[in-house]
Amino acid sequence: MSRLVILFVTFLTVLCENERVFLDFDPDAERSMSCRSDEFQCYVNWHDSVNVGGSVATLISPNNTDSNDFSSGLAALQQLVDEVYSDGRRMRAYGSKWSLSNVAYTNDVMMNSQGLTYCKVGIDDESHVTAAYKGIRNRLAIVQAGMMVRDVHQALKVKNLALSTTGAGDGQRFAGAISTGTHGSALHYGAMQEFVRALHIVIPGEHVLLQRSSDPVITDAFGEWMDGSRVIANDTLFDAAVVSFGSFGVIHALIIEAEPLYELKLQSKQFSYDLIKPVLESLDPSSLGFDGIYSDLPFHFEVAINPYNRNTNGCFVRLFEKVTLSDEEFQIQQESGLLDAYDPEEADLFEAVGQAFRPSMGLLPTAAMRKVVFGRGVQFALRKVFQTKSRTEQSKTKKPYEWFTFKGAHDPSTMSPVPGTAFEIGVPAERVVEAVELIFSIVDTNPLAAPVAIRFIKKSRATLAFTKFNLTASIEVSGPYDRVFFRSQIEIRNRIYEALATSGIPHTYHWGQGFPVNDVWIPSAFGEQLDTWKKTRAEFLGDSIETFSSDLLEDIGLYP
Structure with missing residues (x-):
């Protein structure tokens, strides 16, 4: 079987590199097919995803004229919003274009936020913060919407501060990551929106600062400093707006709370599913034999499963223990220059999957052949990301921004290595095995070129956060999907959506990834x-x- 697969893949690769074959396009992709990523009047996401984006009537990019001041960018944004409203048009903002759904897209007016990159760590004036935050106002940061997560890391670390959590990468723009509910696996903390203390939003005729009345951070004096912004303290409004993917106005900036810089210690191993299943059921990792890990889950715990090798060491576990730095260690870092810019070499899971699959692999004629080839590709990707074979990485301690990064994400013009997509389901942690095995039951006979990755996240207060359960288990399935070679992948994903809808398992979907486009699942x-x-x-x-x-x-x- 293996020699036949290799010969068939080689044949298809040669054929498809020399001829335009199998041009049976997705009939639902008419809108996005009308655009190419190099056309100015188009929105195409970083992943070149089918059915995401399309033609745009107007593209605008407001900028700060002074990198040390936000006022010019804010004024340009106010003028734009007022004009769009007066003209009866619609608008959406975007940044690094990492969204795998159309939450950031409209065919009318789209605003590129990449020129809004003001960031100030620390609020100097005591009168700008409430009494509860005076003592930690040096940990508050004002971050304009167009700042890349990577750049926020850079701004914080020189002050010996860090974000409490992030996603798996750092190429997203800050406002987009937060307003779609991006998360890691900080199961005792939550998703990125949890460190937001106030939102600065532009709407027609004014700009406002939203914060919780139960946890007020800024004062009216801060609003005056922020070019006369009206401060609104309202829990219901803040919780609805913080994860709203641009639906409450255009986010100009966020006020966040960072925490003292810390490090994360890595351990990772491979297992068979019969050893992982009871751990997913009990959330007790003590049986896995990690050093110093007993019955309680550590700071970060994730599992990624190769569906086709799951019974032969195809389950990858990665955990991080949080390491607090002492004052002496902070001083040593400052004096030795260890806070210089970092140059990541690793790939994230999406990029690793892209490197593992060639287009011709999607055209293998039988399910048995696809299972063999997809299984090998997924195994390659997971080993690369989880570094289970790297002795030098095991028990290594790094800063969080050094772990959750990858080289290809930092240039906003860089495109994904392979056209792809992903969906991410949120289920109650106690139902995660049931949901995962439902996915297995489908991909065992209809192979999907993707791993099944599982993380755990604390419940969010945000009204439409997909992390709505007391402890949410997120199940992410990401992989290649184009209109020719991997076009069958969307049919398999739809089968999973349909099976979940009738399964009785409570579930949500991540707003920044693929989800069923209907009006049934959200209610x-x-x-x-x-x-x-x-x-x-x-x-x-x-x-x-x-x-x-x-x-x-x-x-x-x-x-x-």
């Missing part, structure tokens, strides 16, 4: 929270609600 997932979100949005925006709506919001029942 089922969020219930009264959906009504609260829509009512809060309507009351806040009034007659400007149309400005920040989109076709997607209509299709999934979030508007009107």
Whole structure:
């Protein structure tokens, strides 16, 4: 079998490199097919995903004229929002284009936030913060929407500070990552929106600062300093807006709380599924034999499974223990220059999967052949990311921004190594095995070129956060998907969506990744929270609600 597969893949590779074959395009991709990533009037995401983006009537890129001041960028953004509203048009903002869904897309006006990169760590004036935050105002940061997560890391680390959590990479723009609910696996902390203390949002006629009334951080004096912004303290409004993917106005900046710089100690191993399943059921990792790990889960715990090798060491476990730095260690780092810019070499899971698969692999004629080839590709990718074979990395301690990064993410013009997509499901942690085995039951006979990755995240207060359960298990499936070679992959993903819908397993979907485009799953997932979100949005925006709506919001029942 293996020699036959190799010969067949070689044949297809040669054929497809020399001829345009199998041009049976996806009939639902007409909108995105009308665009190419090198065309100015198009929005195409970083992953070149099918059915994401399309033609755009107007593309605008407001910029700060002074990198040390936000006022010029804010003024340009206010003018843009007012004009869009006056003209009766719709608008959306985007940054690094990492979204795998159309939450950041409209075919009308799109604003590129990459020129809004003001960042200030520490609030100098005591009168700008409430009494509860005076003692830690040096840990508050004002971050404009266009700052890349990587750049926020750089700004914080020179102050011996760090973000409490991030996603697996650092190429996203800050506002986009937070407003879609991006997360890591900090199961005792939560997703990125949890460190946001205030949102600075531009709407027609004004700009406002939103914060929780139960946890006020900034004062009216801060609002005056921020070019006369009105401060609103309201829990319901803040919780609805913080994860709203651009639907409450254009986010200009965020006020976040960082924490003292820390390090993470890596351990990773490979197992068979019969050893991992009871751990996923009990969340007790003591049986896995990691040094110093007993019945409690560490700071970060994740599992990625190769569905086709799961019974032969195809389950990869990576955990990080949080290491607090002493004052002496902080001083040593400052004096030795260890806080200089870092140059990552690793790949993230999406990039590693892209490196593992060639287009011709998607055209293998039988499920048995695809299982063999996909299994090898996924195993290669997981070994690369989890570094289970690297003795030098085991028990190594690094800063969080040194672990959760990859070289290909930092140039905003860099495209994904292979056209691809992903979806990410959120389920109650106690139902994770049931959900994972449902996926296995489908891909065992209809192979999907993707691993199944599992992380755990604390519940969020955000109204439409996909991490809504007391402890959410996220199940991410990412891999190649184009209109020719891997076009069958979307059919398999749809089967998974349909199976979940009828399974009785409570579930949500990550807003920044693929999800079913219908108006059924969101009411089922969020219930009264959906009504609260829509009512809060309507009351806040009034007659400007149309400005920040989109076709997607209509299709999934979030508007009107």
